[in-house]
Amino acid sequence: xxxxxxxxxxxxxxxxxxxxxxxxxxxxxxxxxxxxxxxxxxxxxxxxxxxxxxxxxxxxxxxxxxxxxxxxxxxxxxxxxxxxxxxxxxxxxxxxxxxxxxxxxxxxxxxxxxxxxxxxxxxxxxxxxxxxxxxxxxxxxxxxxxxxxxxxxxxxxxxxxxxxxxxxxxxxxxxxxxxxxxxxxxxxxxxxxxxxxxxxxxx
Amino acid sequence: xxxxxxxxxxxxxxxxxxxxxxxxxxxxxxxxxxxxxxxxxxxxxxxxxxxxxxxxxxxxxxxxxxxxxxxxxxxxxxxxxxxxxxxxxxxxxxxxxxxxxxxxxxxxxxxxxxxxxxxxxxxxxxxxxxxxxxxxxxxxxxxxxxxxxxxxxxxxxxxxxxxxxxxxxxxxxxxxxxxxxxxxxxxxxxxxxxxxxxxxxxxxxxxxxxxxxxxxxxx
Numbered sequence: 001x002x003x004x005x006x007x008x009x010x011x012x013x014x015x016x017x018x019x020x021x022x023x024x025x026x027x028x029x030x031x032x033x034x035x036x037x038x039x040x041x042x043x044x045x046x047x048x049x050x051x052x053x054x055x056x057x058x059x060x061x062x063x064x065x066x067x068x069x070x071x072x073x074x075x076x077x078x079x080x081x082x083x084x085x086x087x088x089x090x091x092x093x094x095x096x097x098x099x100x101x102x103x104x105x106x107x108x109x110x111x112x113x114x115x116x117x118x119x120x121x122x123x124x125x126x127x128x129x130x131x132x133x134x135x136x137x138x139x140x141x142x143x144x145x146x147x148x149x150x151x152x153x154x155x156x157x158x159x160x161x162x163x164x165x166x167x168x169x170x171x172x173x174x175x176x177x178x179x180x181x182x183x184x185x186x187x188x189x190x191x192x193x194x195x196x197x198x199x200x201x202x203x
Numbered sequence: 204x205x206x207x208x209x210x211x212x213x214x215x216x217x218x219x220x221x222x223x224x225x226x227x228x229x230x231x232x233x234x235x236x237x238x239x240x241x242x243x244x245x246x247x248x249x250x251x252x253x254x255x256x257x258x259x260x261x262x263x264x265x266x267x268x269x270x271x272x273x274x275x276x277x278x279x280x281x282x283x284x285x286x287x288x289x290x291x292x293x294x295x296x297x298x299x300x301x302x303x304x305x306x307x308x309x310x311x312x313x314x315x316x317x318x319x320x321x322x323x324x325x326x327x328x329x330x331x332x333x334x335x336x337x338x339x340x341x342x343x344x345x346x347x348x349x350x351x352x353x354x355x356x357x358x359x360x361x362x363x364x365x366x367x368x369x370x371x372x373x374x375x376x377x378x379x380x381x382x383x384x385x386x387x388x389x390x391x392x393x394x395x396x397x398x399x400x401x402x403x404x405x406x407x408x409x410x411x412x413x414x415x416x417x418x419x420x421x422x
Contacts, residue, residue, distance in 0.1 A: 026277055033270050042261040055264060062273050067280070138256035145257070159218060160253040166220055181211040188214070188246055195249070 014078040022069050029069075033062050036079055040086045046157045047090045049146040057093055061086035083162075087172060094150040137198060144194040152187035159184055213239070217246055361415040 012031065020028030040061055045054035064085050072081055145153055158164045158172065169180045215221050216229045233240045263269050346365040381397040391406040405415055 026274055029277070030270055030274060033273055034266075037263045037266060037269060038260040041263045042257075042259055045261060046257050051264060055269065058263070059269060059273055059276075063276055063280075066273075066277055137252065141252055141256045145253070156253065157257070160250055161257045161259050163259075166215075166218070178211070181214055184218070185210040185214050188249060191249055191253070192245060 015074060018069070018072065018074065018078050021066070022072070029066055032078065032082075036082060037062070039079070040082065043083065043086055043157065043162065044090045046145070046161055047094065047150070047153060049142065053093070057090050058086065061089045064089060084172060087158075091150070091154065091173075094154075140195060140198050141191075144191050147194060148187055148190060152183055152190065155180060155183040156187045156191070213243060213246065217243065217250060363415065 012028075014032070014035075017028045017032050021032065037058065041054060041058040044057040044061070045051065048054045048057065061082065065082050068085065072078070145156060148156065154173065155169060158169045164172070166177050166180050170177050173180070175183075212221075212225075212229055216226065221229060233243060346363055349362045349364070380394045380402060381399075382395045384393045384395070385391075386393075391404055393401050394403045394405075396402050403415060
């Protein structure tokens with residue numbers, strides 16, 4: 001399960017920030033928002049593939065977290081708890097939208113793929129042609145992921161981006177370990193098919 | 204298509220979910236199976252590319268606005284909460300006020316006090332099993348209380364004269380009243396305790412006077 005970011009010396013710990021937030025200190029909560037907004041937004045964005053919706057859902061996750069804070073017992077890391085809330089908020093949204101990316105490709109969903117000023121691709125000092133190829137590959141990968149069904153996209157994001165173990169994924173979704181493995185396998189096969197041309201030349 | 208377990212083995216190896224012995228066995232298979240080895244290489248390259256191009260952290264567009272909006276919504280929630288609380292208190296006050304203004308409040312008050320007086324003035328021990336009412340008091344100037352023991356019903360009947368009419372459908376509840384039954388054809392309301400035993404029957408006599416029939420053999 002994703003854990004909290006490393007705490008710099010002198011930085012107030014998550015535990016203290018959570019305690020202050022639970023006492024109604026909105027400034028402490030604001031600090032937590034600042035600390036984790038980038039990771040929560042990345043997760044919602046990867047699952048939704050739409051900047052505006054991902055922004056709203058990330059915000060909704062923080063609001064839900066604020067509401068649920070009185071019940072947070074600190075038996076898990078704050079970020080793990082927050083991540084679960086954000087995941088549920090996002091997946092509920094996906095379920096409501098009933099996006100079936102296995103079918104037709106929805107251009108609108110990838111139209112605003114890259115947020116203004118967002119670091120969707122890592123900074124690179126590579127030569128311009130290499131950087132361009134890298135950017136094109138990144139775009140192709142994001143498009144391919146956008147075409148996956150929500151279930152397949154979900155396991156790919158949880159495994160490849162968040163680095164969750166199978167057991168953690170199965171607990172979060174929730175589903176059996178076998179389902180996690182099957183979804184991961186077929187999601188990767190679909191990505192492979194979609195990226196076949198890129199694959200043979202670049203990968 | 205390969206059996207699912209084989210696919211699972213491939214991705215378990217890829218994702219580092221195998222034990223050391225499983226890794227050794229699977230990598231031995233990879234050496235002997237060029238097709239499996241090629242597929243493993245492709246999937247590993249794909250995973251690597253995904254990880255590179257899907258960052259775990261992204262800059263939130265308009266991040267200051269993102270934070271400030273959350274603060275605004277939290278403040279709004281707090282405001283709504285305090286308004287609801289205030290509204291709840293007002294609502295309770297309005298309900299009580301409405302109830303007190305209701306013509307029935309005087310009646311109910313008179314009945315309650317009369318019954319209370321009746322209970323308090325009941326002798327501690329009664330060999331005959333029925334109450335002896337020594338005196339009665341009603342706070343309403345226009346209400347007179349009188350009692351008598353009904354032998355057949357083995358109950359003390361409390362008559363309050365001068366009360367306003369009780370609508371047949373009026374729901375009455377009390378401290379030990381668990382349920383009530385309105386029988387409009389007989390213009391009676393019977394109050395029951397938790398065990399289903401009748402506590403009080405509210406009705407009228409032949410002259411239209413209110414009748415309250417209580418079971419005084421209860422403790």
